[in-house]
Amino acid sequence: MIPSARLAASIDLLAAMEAAPRKPADAVANSFFRERRYIGGGDRRAISGLVWDVMRGWRRLGWWLQKQNLPVSARLLCGARLVLDGMAVSAVANLYAEGRYATGVLERHEWDGFIAMQDKSLDNPDMPKAVRLELPDWLLPRLEETFGPALETEIKALSGEAPLDLRVNTLRADRAEARKALAREGLHAELTPHSPWGLRLESRLPVTASAPFRDGRVEIQDEGSQLVAALTGASPEMRVLDYCAGAGGKTLAMAMMMNNRGHIVACDVSEPRLDGAVRRLRRAGVHNVERHLLGAGDKWAKRRAKSFDRVLVDAPCSGTGTWRRNPDARFRTTETDLAELLVKQAAIMDRAAALVRPGGRMIYATCSLLKAENTDQVHAFLARHPDFRLVPSEAPDLPEALRHESMISLTPARDETDGFFGAVMERIPEQDEADTAQA
Secondary structure (H helix, E strand, O other), rough: OOOOHHHHHHHHHHHHHHOOOOHHHHHHHHHHHHOOOOOOOHHHHHHHHHHHHHOOOOOHHHHHHHHOOOOOOOOHHHHHHHHHHHOOOHHHHHOOOOOOHHHHHHHHHHHHHHHHHHHOOOOOOOOOOOHHHHOOOHHHHHHHHHHHHHHHHHHHHHHHOOHHHHHHHHOOHHHHHHHHHHHOOOOEOOOOOOOOEEEEOOOOOOOOOOOHHOOOOOEEHHHHHHHHHHHHOOOOOOEEEEEEOOOOHHHHHHHHHOOOOOOEEEEEEEEHHHHHHHHHHHHHHHOEEEEEEOOOOOHHHOOOOOOOEEEEEEOOOOHHHHHHOOOOOHHHHOHHHHHHHHHHHHHHHHHHHOOEEEEEEEEEOOOOOOOOHHHHHHHHHHHHHEEEEEEOOOOOOHHEEEEEEEOEOOOHHHHOOOOOEEEEEOOOOHHHHHHHHOO
């Protein structure tokens, strides 16, 4: 594609994302390129790169456009990003061409606005704090509550690009073997700093086409997600429930921890998500997992009350910890969405708790950085359920620094992972309850 056609495609893709605000940007992009198979791999990377750069600077770019009395549109956001990244306005103007695969020439007021931005940087000290940090106004105080003086450092880390983390499937290979197999295909991975199973690639390389991925020796999974699975301490003799299993990423990790023994039930309310796990389970060589679709009027949970050694609740959440991978998500979640999520999380915890046996544990996890979804939810749950208590994980696969914690928080700046939270709560053994009552 010629450069002007790339710009036009970037604008079209960004406009498609704006037209589907409730749909994840990567899903919109996948559909966009699937419908335009004539766009080659190099062009796709260039188009996606500009679009994702625009999303990472959305509020600041909008501030600059409004400062020049220009509309905040897909057409001008892309151009403004190029100008503020240092491209000469004359060169940017050449990309705005006429023709079938172009976006049309710049109008005079658009040109003047870009000229006013020339030699400026994306950041400006006059920007409001929420704009400078690329946050919705309502979310700023909540993140200040979480991070305090570390806020700007953490938000900067959340605004960068995430590496590609892999989890080695020890049912099929050890970490050294998997690393060598990847290297043979030109994929040079480093060990992750915390997970005993993790490998890290510094950029998004075509891992899914590699033999180690195709034959199940590695899975794509952020190191933070791997540590949440490790937090469960799942072992071969256990009955384990993954209550919000989705497509089974943490299910796979726990099956590996259990050496394909014991029994795991992967539950979800979405049949397509559960169906998506089948291929992954087969590729990984996992055969100790049963799937169950949760639905209204389902008596399954009642029949299995107090029967699981471990119940993992990877709750639906705001996803604030995943912004490195999903920069659009910071503007898709509203304050109303958060309020609804808090109610849903509490209800899920209450239902899942009924399935934990006395002496068993429930692990509550989110990929959120918000206190309201994390520690506040845990303390509210414990107030509703006096038969549960926080306990140290003591999980052998966790790094020593986390092994004796009952609640863990992971962040990109401090831990080099996505943002994750996990808490370990034990249903008090019946004898302990009786002793407490007598006392």
